[in-house]
Amino acid sequence: MIKIHLKQAASYIRRSPFQALASISVLGLTFFVATIISILVFSSNRVLNYFETRPQIIAFIKNDADDGKINTLREKLNNDTRVKNIRIVTKAEALEIYKKATADNPLLGELVSPSIFPASIEFSVINLSLAKEVIEETKKEDIVESVGFTASLEGGSTLGDVVERLKTITFYIRAAGIGFVIFLGATSFFVLLVVISMRITTRREEVEILELMGASPGFIRTPIILEAIYYAMVGVVMGWSMAVVLILYTVPTIISYFKTIPILPTNALNFMEILMIILATELAAGILIALGGSLLALGRTAKKK
Missing domain, CATH: 3.30.70.3040 (Alpha-Beta Plaits)
Structure with missing residues (x-):
């Protein structure tokens, strides 16, 4: 059964590639920024901890x-x-x-x-x-x-002043970053909502035929939900990958500039572990956005009938 749903979802994507590209692009941008901000917050906390314990x-x-x-x-x-x-x-x-x-x-x-x-x-x-x-x-x-x-x-108070400034900078990075990611996340949610709503509208006759044939609501809804999850997962992986490439490109310069300050892990395995945790978190967030957008679109469509 799941293979049938996956094939249906794939066929829907092929029918409207530009809508799929728009959804994936917005989600990719969202999670690209989320990955960069996550690393910035992580690095600023490490710098702050370094100066606090120095x-x-x-x-x-x-x-x-x-x-x-x-x-x-x-x-x-x-x-x-x-x-x-x-x-x-x-x-x-x-x-x-x-x-x-x-x-x-x-x-x-x-x-x-x-x-x-x-x-x-x-x-x-x-x-x-x-x-x-x-x-x-x-x-x-x-x-x-x-x-x-x-x-x-x-x-005397020089180091204390530095720590206080770092705390302020870290707070603003965290607050501004979270605010921007929430804004982009909301944008991604509404783009998915619009795309899925348009998809349901173009499939109205097909849905009505399936209902007349006795298809269950779950059978009709599953391909649409899978399509939204596909957009989210591809967008997350694309955004995360682009951010990781940029980060890995700049890491040697950053580490050599800060020298003894451990702004980022020098151990490759530890650094990859952090990046994988970020990826897992973003995948979970992306799937939640996809589920929320698709279910809301389906609910709105059901009310119009």
Whole structure:
């Protein structure tokens, strides 16, 4: 039975190729834009997360603190869900860091010994808004001499301002993108509605004959619904494919421009996984648009009888 319906749907498409092309083109444009906006929102969220978690908190340890107390503090931080990327820097490591920083003047490195450098624990927070709270708690630890925060370097609130701006940009990208996609989705819905309504009108005599022969409503409606689903699926795949080609073409340039900022996954499998999730979501949305448009067209036609 399904083969008969598919053949009928294919014959309807061949009879009116320009209507089919119009429907597929509008749907293709809709999902091309939807794919691009999805990647833009994903990338902006990654950039925002990068800058939110970039600053390091450095807890400088008192000279008389023993290894047991330092390990206890590390375990406490390790169990804190707000904290990540914990690293202990010993006095010897601190000296090596100093020597690298003063490599242009080796004499400075030779004049100091590890004993003058405090050991420290470096870590990041999962969200920049948690930094102040975590810093205040860390300062209260007995073995902590002082706490530094890299976001406070070179002008205190600079990084916070950057994060706030990124949040604003991300919000506007998301809001404008969703609004535009909804507009295009509504346009696709109405184009499908018009095309399917015209298709039903041109088949009125055929439908009446089938009804006189005792054909069930499902038998009459199924080819029309399948035709709409075909338009939607072809439009989704076409729009998604065009967007993916454009994205893959620009990815090397984007990654090289942003360098250390992980704006897009560098692992090809992870990136393809994201693209396939977008495709699956768009196919589901396209099928819903097709079902809604075709069923509404059929319902309007039934009321006119």
